[in-house]
Amino acid sequence: MSEKSALFMARTTRFHEFARSLTTTLGVEVSLATPDSPTAAHDFDLLILDSDGIRSDRIDQIAKWLDDRGGVPMLVIVDDEALGTLRLPNHAHADFVCPTATPNELKARAQRLMGEEETVTADDVLNIDNLEINLATYQVTLDNEPIDLTLMEYSLLSFLATHPNRAYSREVLLHRVWGFEYCGGTRTVDVHIRRIRSKVGPQIAAHITTVRGVGYLFKD
CATH class of the missing domain: 3.40.50.2300 (Response regulator)
Known part of the structure; x- marks a missing residue:
């Protein structure tokens, strides 16, 4: 048994x-x-x-x-x-x-x-102002309150936040976040960015910068 x-x-x-x-x-x-x-x-x-x-x-x-x-x-x-x-x-x-x-x-x-605990290290937790992204547990909190993000919203936010101060085109974001198999248009990136901004509040949303003619950049 x-x-x-x-x-x-x-x-x-x-x-x-x-x-x-x-x-x-x-x-x-x-x-x-x-x-x-x-x-x-x-x-x-x-x-x-x-x-x-x-x-x-x-x-x-x-x-x-x-x-x-x-x-x-x-x-x-x-x-x-x-x-x-x-x-x-x-x-x-x-x-x-x-x-x-x-x-x-x-x-x-x-x-x-099942209980074989992994220690969450400082490298697993990213803090930006009042936002915390736990890269080990896929959890995001704002002022210690959980934010209801879809998996792709979480993946896009965490990718940008862990690669700050660099502009990424919509095509690159589709490749890096959605993967090779994604067949939709680049417009879906804009939709997800808009949803993320609405959920994280104005203070954090200000970190997500639109780079005209390119895509998006996360300012640390």
């Missing part, structure tokens, strides 16, 4: 074989459940949630349910095309992984969430 156990929750059976394989790859006992019937008969150390077909508000409810169970960590499986709208709950132990992740990546993320 494994010392650790995981609950795999999904609306479909598309990853059931994958879930069962975790007994071997992670050395954990795996049970199956659905988001509509989440009750587990026993305690578990990790929830692995396939987010396909699950609304973001339902994911928030599941996160609260985990908090009531003592703060069980959650690893969310999200399809590549849904990354732009993914919102990880403001949950101390939540992470995401794509279905295309290697077994080693999945193992590393799951082990980290």
